[in-house]
Amino acid sequence: MSSFKELTKGLVKENPVFVMALGLCPTLATSTSIVNAVGMGLAATFVLLCSNILISMIKDLVPSKVRIPCYIVLIASFTTIVDMLMEAFVPAVHKSLGVFIPLIVVNCIILGRAEAFASKNNVWNSALDGIGMGLGFTLALVVIAFFRELLGTGQLLGFQIAPLSYQPVLVAILAPGAFLTLGLIMSIISIMKKKSQSGQEIRG
Amino acid sequence: MNIFALSVSAILVNNFILSRIMGLCPYIGVSKKLDSAFGMGMAVIFVMTLASTITWIIQHYLLVPFNIGYLQTIAFILTIASLVQFVEMVIQKMAPALYKSLGVYLPLITTNCAVLGVSIININDGLSFIESVLNGFLGGVGFTLVLIIMAGLRERLEKADIPEHMQGMPIAFILAGSMALAFLGFSGLKI
Numbered sequence: 001m002s003s004f005k006e007l008t009k010g011l012v013k014e015n016p017v018f019v020m021a022l023g024l025c026p027t028l029a030t031s032t033s034i035v036n037a038v039g040m041g042l043a044a045t046f047v048l049l050c051s052n053i054l055i056s057m058i059k060d061l062v063p064s065k066v067r068i069p070c071y072i073v074l075i076a077s078f079t080t081i082v083d084m085l086m087e088a089f090v091p092a093v094h095k096s097l098g099v100f101i102p103l104i105v106v107n108c109i110i111l112g113r114a115e116a117f118a119s120k121n122n123v124w125n126s127a128l129d130g131i132g133m134g135l136g137f138t139l140a141l142v143v144i145a146f147f148r149e150l151l152g153t154g155q156l157l158g159f160q161i162a163p164l165s166y167q168p169v170l171v172a173i174l175a176p177g178a179f180l181t182l183g184l185i186m187s188i189i190s191i192m193k194k195k196s197q198s199g200q201e202i203r204g
Numbered sequence: 205m206n207i208f209a210l211s212v213s214a215i216l217v218n219n220f221i222l223s224r225i226m227g228l229c230p231y232i233g234v235s236k237k238l239d240s241a242f243g244m245g246m247a248v249i250f251v252m253t254l255a256s257t258i259t260w261i262i263q264h265y266l267l268v269p270f271n272i273g274y275l276q277t278i279a280f281i282l283t284i285a286s287l288v289q290f291v292e293m294v295i296q297k298m299a300p301a302l303y304k305s306l307g308v309y310l311p312l313i314t315t316n317c318a319v320l321g322v323s324i325i326n327i328n329d330g331l332s333f334i335e336s337v338l339n340g341f342l343g344g345v346g347f348t349l350v351l352i353i354m355a356g357l358r359e360r361l362e363k364a365d366i367p368e369h370m371q372g373m374p375i376a377f378i379l380a381g382s383m384a385l386a387f388l389g390f391s392g393l394k395i
Contacts, residue, residue, distance in 0.1 A: 021232070021373060025226050029225035073282065080275070083277065098328075102276070102320070102324055103320060103321060105281050106315045171388070174388060175222055175223055176382070176384035177381075178381075179381030180381035186373050186374040187370050187374035190369045190370075194369065
């Protein structure tokens with residue numbers, strides 16, 4: 001598989017959130033605004049990239065019986081680094097993401113990629129896979145946050161988009177809005193999949 | 205804080221699944237059958253109570269005195285992982301029948317973010333030891349309550365006529381959204 005494919009497969013075809021339904025808790029909890037979504041996405045991307053690189057380096061040194069604890073310690077160390085960096089440089093985002101930054105440790109995308117990809121591939125491909133999957137996660141977060149922020153506040157990134165007479169649907173930025181938005185997006189994706197499949201059948 | 209207020213808050217108002225949005229993987233994954241939802245719920249109550257107890261002790265008697273608070277994440281996840289492993293071995297030895305019914309779910313709990321979440325929230329909110337243990341236990345009870353309601357609804361849903369593109373995950377999320385909407389009503393409770 002070419003390097004380019006390795007990088008881009010995480011964005012759409014194997015999108016970790018929409019297609020594989022991994023990492024749902026941070027996805028729903030932190031997609032209240034686009035700023036939070038990007039913050040969370042990039043933090044997870046950083047951890048994913050570092051852990052993928054390091055795990056593919058040490059994959060031959062670690063006995064397979066103790067590999068999961070080893071991976072978790074590595075991931076936890078990188079999460080701690082991200083936690084400290086965000087607290088120092090973007091304190092506002094750090095505060096609004098709150099407990100979900102340490103919870104990057106238990107994000108199943110990261111351990112999933114470590115187990116399914118980095119422990120079987122070389123460093124270069126694992127790094128590309130890490131970036132691709134991380135950006136796919138960020139993309140999914142931003143898509144959900146776009147709808148929730150627009151409906152819930154009438155603004156995007158702090159700019160007023162909807163007319164001032166628009167009554168914000170507050171529930172969209174609360175927990176129920178997260179579930180409903182993800183459910184609707186997933187059903188739209190399944191319609192699109194159905195259409196592209198039937199299109200291929202006709203062509204084939 | 206009195207115990208009644210704490211339990212209403214932990215079970216209903218700040219429900220781990222529907223309000224804090226934690227532990228969704230088992231919520232979506234194990235809620236297809238009522239029996240397995242019950243088993244998972246019991247395992248989560250057990251582990252969350254133990255995890256809150258032990259992480260509180262570690263935080264206040266190990267991390268704070270030695271001034272290594274920045275190791276919190278690593279220390280907690282390791283504690284939880286070994287705790288789950290230990291609990292699994294003990295149950296297997298002492299109560300084989302219980303192990304058979306919980307067995308499959310125990311390893312899954314390590315990556316359940318509600319367990320690590322409750323440990324960190326206990327510390328962040330500055331709860332006392334008794335409050336932490338209670339918060340862990342009641343959080344688990346709230347988790348189980350929602351899991352069982354969801355499993356009951358989904359068993360009914362099997363017979364329902366759902367539009368083709370909504371089947372599976374999408375309808376599960378819409379269902380979760382409606383439940384969260386209902387639970388949002390509890391946030392108006394003033395105690």
